[in-house]
Amino acid sequence: MSGSTVVIGCGGGGCNTVFRLKNSKLPIVTINTGNNESKVTISMADKSVNGCRGDPDLAWALASDYADNIREQIEGYSNVIVTAGLGGGTGAGVIPIIAECAKESKARFISVVSIPMASEKERSSTARTQMREIIQLSERTIIFDMDKVFNEGGDMIFNRLLLATDRLISQAIERLAEMLEGPFFSMFSERVYTVAYASSLDPVCSVQAALSSYFFDTDPNYGKIIVNTDSKFTNIDKVDISEALCNKTGILPEVIVGKVQDSYGMMLFFPISYTSLLS
Numbered sequence: 001m002s003g004s005t006v007v008i009g010c011g012g013g014g015c016n017t018v019f020r021l022k023n024s025k026l027p028i029v030t031i032n033t034g035n036n037e038s039k040v041t042i043s044m045a046d047k048s049v050n051g052c053r054g055d056p057d058l059a060w061a062l063a064s065d066y067a068d069n070i071r072e073q074i075e076g077y078s079n080v081i082v083t084a085g086l087g088g089g090t091g092a093g094v095i096p097i098i099a100e101c102a103k104e105s106k107a108r109f110i111s112v113v114s115i116p117m118a119s120e121k122e123r124s125s126t127a128r129t130q131m132r133e134i135i136q137l138s139e140r141t142i143i144f145d146m147d148k149v150f151n152e153g154g155d156m157i158f159n160r161l162l163l164a165t166d167r168l169i170s171q172a173i174e175r176l177a178e179m180l181e182g183p184f185f186s187m188f189s190e191r192v193y194t195v196a197y198a199s200s201l202d203p204v205c206s207v208q209a210a211l212s213s214y215f216f217d218t219d220p221n222y223g224k225i226i227v228n229t230d231s232k233f234t235n236i237d238k239v240d241i242s243e244a245l246c247n248k249t250g251i252l253p254e255v256i257v258g259k260v261q262d263s264y265g266m267m268l269f270f271p272i273s274y275t276s277l278l279s
Contacts, residue, residue, distance in 0.1 A: 015040065141192050206264075218273070220249055222273055227253055229241070229265070
């Protein structure tokens with residue numbers, strides 16, 4: 001991985017996700033509220049503040065006080081990837097301050113966020129409002145809907161599913177960081193994406209599985225899909241993937257054979273209509 005990208009985890013969910021990057025070469029920063037654990041890079045306030053209690057305005061005010069610390073952490077990086085679980089306070093409240101600091105540093109700003117399940121009615125509604133605001137602040141946004149994640153998880157135990165989700169989001173971050181080394185914005189031409197992951201020795205089987213398991217509502221025929229495969233896939237596999245997706249969607253995808261992963265997995269990035277999220 002290039003040293004040009006820093007990953008920032010915000011709030012409890014975002015911190016948990018980036019801790020899954022511990023075997024990656026990506027530099028990470030973690031920001032939380034009232035957490036004095038040494039592994040948290042920026043612990044806003046002190047232990048007397050037990051989180052932001054779902055108040056993003058409080059988190060924004062605290063993060064404003066720590067803006068100099070945030071600027072110091074991102075100084076010298078060309079790209080900032082921030083990740084958080086939405087619907088609460090710290091994650092959503094800190095992101096606008098990070099976005100402002102990234103803009104001042106002339107760094108590209110990418111957000112990777114998750115939306116809680118619809119059964120958490122208030123948090124889910126709040127998260128979708130926060131999501132729209134974050135999309136407007138970000139140059140690109142990747143969204144994970146926990147309803148979709150849980151539907152795909154089947155009978156998996158709740159805690160194990162959360163762990164698997166953290167790993168999936170952290171893998172998306174690693175793949176994004178790798179692709180940021182190239183012509184990222186011409187390739188990711190839409191502002192908002194979601195992902196699907198599949199693993200099989202047969203790349204066409206992986207494509208078929210991924211086309212029915214993306215993690216936010218979208219139309220797979222909406223626009224160009226970007227595929228980042230693990231390193232064991234060959235150029236012939238790349239052609240098979242392109243043909244399989246083109247046959248299904250009518251649109252030729254962008255297929256990139258990754259540098260780091262050494263297995264037979266692939267992650268597909270599906271574009272989402274930005275205007276469909278505004279309603």
